[in-house]
Amino acid sequence: MSDDTNDVPVLVAGAGPVGMTAALALHARGIETTILEADPKDRDRSGSRAIYVHGSTLRTLERIHPGLGTDLVDEGLVWPTRRTLYKGKEVFNRTYDSPGGSGDIPHFTSIPQVVTEQYMLEALEGVGIDIHWESEVVSVDSSPDGVRVETDNGREWKAEYLVGADGGGSTVRKEIGANFEGDQSENAFIIADIEDEGIDDGHPDLERVFHYDAPEADGRNVLLVPFTGGWRLDIQCIEGDNPEELSSDERMREFVRDIMGEEYEDQLKWVSTYHFLQVMADTFVDDHRRVLLAGEAAHLLAPFGARGMNSGIADADEAASAVAVALHARTDAVARDEVELYAARREKAAEYNLGAAGQALEYLQGDDPVTILRKEVAASMADQFEIAGEWLDDAPYGPHGSPPIVSTGNY
Missing domain, CATH: 3.50.50.60 (FAD/NAD(P)-binding domain)
Incomplete structure (x- = not known):
C-alpha cells in the first residue's frame, strides 16, 4: 500500500x-x-x-x-401507444394524444x-x-x-x-x-436490442406491445419497447427451454423475423439472458x-x-x-x-x-390456476369491456403508485 x-x-x-x-x-x-x-x-x-x-x-x-x-x-422517445395481445388476438389498444403530459419533463422517456x-x-x-x-x-x-x-x-x-x-x-x-x-426468478428471460436508426418521435409504429403466449414465439410471453436507436425485445422462457440455445444468433434472428418482420431480421445487435x-x-x-x-x-x-x-x-x-x-x-x-x-x-x-x-x-411466470383463469376470462371479455383489456395490459408491470414515505428511523 x-x-x-x-x-x-x-x-x-x-x-x-x-x-x-x-x-x-x-x-x-x-x-x-x-x-x-x-x-x-x-x-x-x-x-x-x-x-x-x-x-x-x-x-x-x-x-x-x-x-x-x-x-x-x-x-x-415518448411512445404514445400501449397495445396488448393474448394468444395473437388484440385485447387492448390505446393511443394518447399527449403521452408525455405537459411541461418540459414528460412522464417518462425511453x-x-x-x-x-x-x-x-x-x-x-x-x-x-x-x-x-x-x-x-x-x-x-x-x-x-x-x-x-x-x-x-x-x-x-x-x-x-x-x-x-x-x-x-x-x-x-x-x-x-x-x-x-x-x-x-423461476424462468429465464432473453433480452435483445434490434437497431432501427429511423426511429424517432414521428415513427408511425411507436408503441409498447406485450404479447401473452405469442404464437410467433411458440407460446412465450413477449415484450417489445421502442427506445432511441431501436427496439427492446424481451422473451420469457418457458419450462424446458434452454436459454443459451434460444439466444443463439440464428434462433434470435428467427424470433425477430417472426415477431417484428423480415425487415428487422438483420438488425439484431445485442442479446443477453437472465434469471432475475x-x-x-x-x-x-x-x-x-x-x-x-x-x-x-x-x-x-x-x-x-x-x-x-x-x-x-x-x-x-x-x-x-x-x-x-x-x-x-x-x-x-x-x-x-x-x-x-x-x-x-x-x-x-x-x-x-x-x-x-x-x-x-409471479403473475408472468406462475402457474396458479386462478390467475390463469382470470387472464382467460379477461381476454374473452376484452372486446365488450375495455377495463378487462386494460387489466391485461397493466398487470405485467406490477401495481402503480410510489413507495411509502418514512419519517422515523427503525435502528
Whole structure:
C-alpha cells in the first residue's frame, strides 16, 4: 500500500448511473466528492439495459444538475401507444394524444442506458468531479470517525462518508457485513436490442406491445419497447427451454423475423439472458453510520415496472441529502440519525419495489390456476369491456403508485 492517504469529504464507489447521480447530488449540495470505479474509462457498456426513465427520475436529475434531465428528454422517445395481445388476438389498444403530459419533463422517456451515462459523465466533467478509473474497492474500514478505503492499485483513501454504489457484486456491501436476502426468478428471460436508426418521435409504429403466449414465439410471453436507436425485445422462457440455445444468433434472428418482420431480421445487435434476482441487503448502512448503500449494491429487482435504475437514482439523491446534513451537523447524534433515516426510508422503498416487481414476476411466470383463469376470462371479455383489456395490459408491470414515505428511523 502507498504511504500516501488521499483525504476527501465523501467517496462514491461505482461510476454507474447511481454512483454518478450520488456525486452530482453531493456537488449540488456543496459537498466535494470523488468516484472510485473498478472498470477502465473505455469500459464496454453494450446493450440498452435500463431504457425507461421515469419522470420523477428526470426531475431529480434536472434539479441536481440543470439541463441534465431535459437533455435526456431531448434524446429520448415518448411512445404514445400501449397495445396488448393474448394468444395473437388484440385485447387492448390505446393511443394518447399527449403521452408525455405537459411541461418540459414528460412522464417518462425511453433511452439506452449508455446514452444516459454519457450525459452524466459530461455533467461530472463540467463540474470537475474526479473519477478514478481502474480503482476497484477491495477493503472498507469504517469507524465512528470516518471511513478508510483501499483500492486494488494499492491506494488508500480516507473520507467522512462513503456511498457504496458498486453494483450487485458490491464489495462495499460485503465489507460492512450486509447480506443479500431474497429469491431468483423461476424462468429465464432473453433480452435483445434490434437497431432501427429511423426511429424517432414521428415513427408511425411507436408503441409498447406485450404479447401473452405469442404464437410467433411458440407460446412465450413477449415484450417489445421502442427506445432511441431501436427496439427492446424481451422473451420469457418457458419450462424446458434452454436459454443459451434460444439466444443463439440464428434462433434470435428467427424470433425477430417472426415477431417484428423480415425487415428487422438483420438488425439484431445485442442479446443477453437472465434469471432475475429479487433481493435486498439486510441493512443499507454500516454499524458506525458512515457507509450508505445505494442502487444494486443495496437491492436487485426484476425489471417489471422499470424500478431498478429509477429507484437507485432515488437512493443516490437521498443518500447525498443525508450525508450533506450529517457533515454539517453540530452533534454526532444528529449526524447518526440522519444516516439512519436514509436507511429506513430507502429500505422501505426497496421493500415496496421488491413487492411490486415480485407481484408482476409471479403473475408472468406462475402457474396458479386462478390467475390463469382470470387472464382467460379477461381476454374473452376484452372486446365488450375495455377495463378487462386494460387489466391485461397493466398487470405485467406490477401495481402503480410510489413507495411509502418514512419519517422515523427503525435502528
